[in-house]
Amino acid sequence: SQTIHQWPATLVQPVGSPLSLECTVEGTSNPNLYWYRQAAGRGLQLLFYSVGIGQISSEVPQNLSASRPQDRQFILSSKKLLLSDSGFYLCAWSPIGRNNQPQHFGDGTRLSIL
Amino acid sequence: AQKVTQAQTEISVVEKEDVTLDCVYETRDTTYYLFWYKQPPSGELVFLIRRNSFDEQNEISGRYSWNFQKSTSSFNFTITASQVVDSAVYFCALTSGGGADGLTFGKGTHLIIQP
Numbered sequence: 639s640q641t642i643h644q645w646p647a648t649l650v651q652p653v654g655s656p657l658s659l660e661c662t663v664e665g666t667s668n669p670n671l672y673w674y675r676q677a678a679g680r681g682l683q684l685l686f687y688s689v690g691i692g693q694i695s696s697e698v699p700q701n702l703s704a705s706r707p708q709d710r711q712f713i714l715s716s717k718k719l720l721l722s723d724s725g726f727y728l729c730a731w732s733p734i735g736r737n738n739q740p741q742h743f744g745d746g747t748r749l750s751i752l
Numbered sequence: 753a754q755k756v757t758q759a760q761t762e763i764s765v766v767e768k769e770d771v772t773l774d775c776v777y778e779t780r781d782t783t784y785y786l787f788w789y790k791q792p793p794s795g796e797l798v799f800l801i802r803r804n805s806f807d808e809q810n811e812i813s814g815r816y817s818w819n820f821q822k823s824t825s826s827f828n829f830t831i832t833a834s835q836v837v838d839s840a841v842y843f844c845a846l847t848s849g850g851g852a853d854g855l856t857f858g859k860g861t862h863l864i865i866q867p
Contacts, residue, residue, distance in 0.1 A: 672854050681843065682797075684854035697854065726795060738785045738804055738847075741855060743797040 640665035644729045644744030652752050657702075657716040659747050661729030664710065669731040671712040672741060673704055676726040688712060689734070724751045754779045756846050758858035765834055766866050773829040773861045775844030781805075784848050786820065786827045787855065791841040800842075803827060831863075839865045 641664045651657060663669050673685040684697045686704035694704050701720050705713045712729060726748050730741040755778040765771050777786065788800040801811065803820050811818050815832045831838055841862050845855040 674854070674857075681859035682855075682857040684856075687854045728797065730797075738802065740787055740799040740802050742799065743789075745794075745796045748795070 640731070640742070642729060642731055642742060642744040644727075644747055646747060647745065648748045648750075650750045650752060651719050653721055654718050657714070657719050657723070657749070659714040659727055659729075659749075661712045661714075661744055662710055663731045666710070666731070666733070668709060668734040670734055670741075671706060672730040672732075673712065673714050674728045674730065674743075676728065676746075678725070682728065686714070719751050721751050724749055754781075754784075754846050754848065754856040756844050756856055756858035758842075758844055758861050760861045761859070762862040762864065764864040764866060767836055768833050770830060770832050771834055771863065773831075773842050773844075773863065775827045775829065775858060777825050777827065777844070777846045779846060779848065781848040784846060787845040787847075788818065788827075788829050789843045789845060791843065791860070793840070797843070800829075834863075834865045836865050836867055839863060 644661045670689055672687045674682045675685055676682045687695050688706045691706055691709055701723060702716050726746050728746045729744040732741045733739045757776045760774055763771060784805045786803045790798045790800055801818055808820050808822055817830045819828045841860045843860045844858045847853055847855050
């Protein structure tokens with residue numbers, strides 16, 4: 639069966655520091671991968687999605703970037719965090735090329751910027 | 753552009769009551785897919801159901817049922833005989849039929865089931 643892992647679960651970072659959140663999927667090949675952010679009391683906003691290694695689509699211009707160095711690895715990064723980057727970050731995967739399949743989410747990372 | 757509206761920010765009911773969560777969507781695509789997810793206090797998103805735009809049959813799964821009506825662009829979710837464990841934030845989401853685009857989520861409805 640497929641599993642998705644996200645880490646760390648919780649992160650507290652000072653303003654201006656870098657960020658690296660990692661997500662890996664097991665049990666499937668060539669998945670679509672996604673990063674979402676959930677601000678406090680709000681819905682989920684799609685940040686990035688990827689249909690293959692090195693292929694990244696950005697939905698919202700911001701202080702973040704994403705990379706997919708391996709087939710089942712998706713990384714969310716920032717060079718300098720802002721206070722507004724605080725939130726709950728969720729990684730998700732779905733089977734390749736099939737938009738009608740549900741996305742399956744990791745447990746999320748709670749990021750607090752001080 | 754796609755949009756999902758969950759007008760109910762928070763609903764509070766007493767256990768065993770029935771409750772309906774509303775979802776209204778907007779899309780110009782003729783092929784699209786609708787989803788409901790549950791987010792318990794622990795934070796993870798749990799997939800509940802998927803419905804495609806060509807299938808307007810209602811669905812029932814235990815205490816859960818879904819009413820999809822294209823005429824009103826709605827995809828409502830009903831919990832019958834609610835239980836405390838149903839307390840969570842519920843999200844309705846939409847995606848188009850092509851490619852691998854991400855989901856467009858509503859802002860969620862916080863459901864509180866009081867014992």
